[in-house]
Amino acid sequence: MRAREQKREISAAKGGMMLVVKQYRCTHSSTCICMKGHLSEDAIFLVFQHLNWNPRLIAAMSCVCKWFDEVAKRVLWKEFCRTRAPKMMLDLQSSGSHSVDGNWKALGKLLIYCSGCSKGGLFNTIHIPGHFVYRTRFSRTSGKSFLIPQCRTDVLYVSDPCEHLDQGEEGDVGFFRGVFKSFSFSRVRKMLIDRQAKFHPTEVCPYCKAKLWSMLQANMIPRSASCRLGAYDDCIEYYVCLNGHMLGISTLLPLSDSEEVSELE
Incomplete structure (x- = not known):
């Protein structure tokens, strides 16, 4: 199973150093269903893997709250790009970078969206x-x-x-x-x-x-x-x-x- 990626910030406190886990807060009201707790990133990963990284569903989930949007930007759009254009993504990352210029969400949109004029x-x-x-x-x-x-x-x-x-x-x-x-x-x-x-x-x-x-x-x-x-x-x-x-x-x-x-x- 994919290991959960966690962002941590180091905060100084009296008497030494303390690790503080970065929190993602829902931007909706206090009655929002998101306030009742989130699925783990591992569970979200497996669900969208089963859905073959459907871009419409990733975009819909990103609108639920800030926490889901962060997971989508960091994990789901990356996997979508790797699935949609595997050889291209392998080449773009062959310099050793774990990311791409811009972000994975932008690249995912570029793969499937004609901007028109x-x-x-x-x-x-x-x-x-x-x-x-x-x-x-x-x-x-x-x-x-x-x-x-x-x-x-x-x-x-x-x-x-x-x-x-x-x-x-x-x-x-x-x-x-x-x-x-x-x-x-x-x-x-x-x-x-x-x-x-x-x-x-x-x-x-x-x-x-x-x-x-x-x-x-x-x-x-x-x-x-x-x-x-x-x-x-x-x-x-x-x-x-x-x-x-x-x-x-x-x-x-x-x-x-x-x-x-x-x-x-």
Whole structure:
């Protein structure tokens, strides 16, 4: 059985040191059912393991109280990510870290949620609501196509585009998302800082709420990205947040044109 992870704080007291277990208090009223006691983390782990780490149920449980939310962030979302994308998670943690940049909840959301866009937001030309997707393939090989040559030693996983067809004058639109491995040590981050790239003044990452750099403004979008997506060269844009989450949009070529691009590659 999985050993219970406990957070402890050391508090100084007269006459010596005393171990104090960190308490998680319910943020609901005194009549909330949560006040009657919690299941152990071991029991919660086994229940959600039986449920195959259902993300909707994890999200629902997180809303019950602060204690459940902490367990979900620390344990359940981590196991969901490991189950949904085991090879990808193994690679992201191969540097020896027990966590990932940002947090497990943010990464779990990135795996299954297309952020869409709204007028006046990051991609302000059209309004397409964000939505959950059943399954998306993330590729490390595809990620290389989104990096300029100086940065191709970085590891970036990028999803297949989530296609939204017939968007009026915008045509066929594709949203894509991704995540860097060890972004704080990446060449992309260093180059963004060296180029004094500016953060977006109002918008933040929809997955972790961190500030966003525009790769378009930093002139760091290679032509290979549009080839990989089957998109027009001048109609692709993406952002990277401080935690290494990437989200972008492209205007997709008609199917016949996409086939021609593939042949050229």
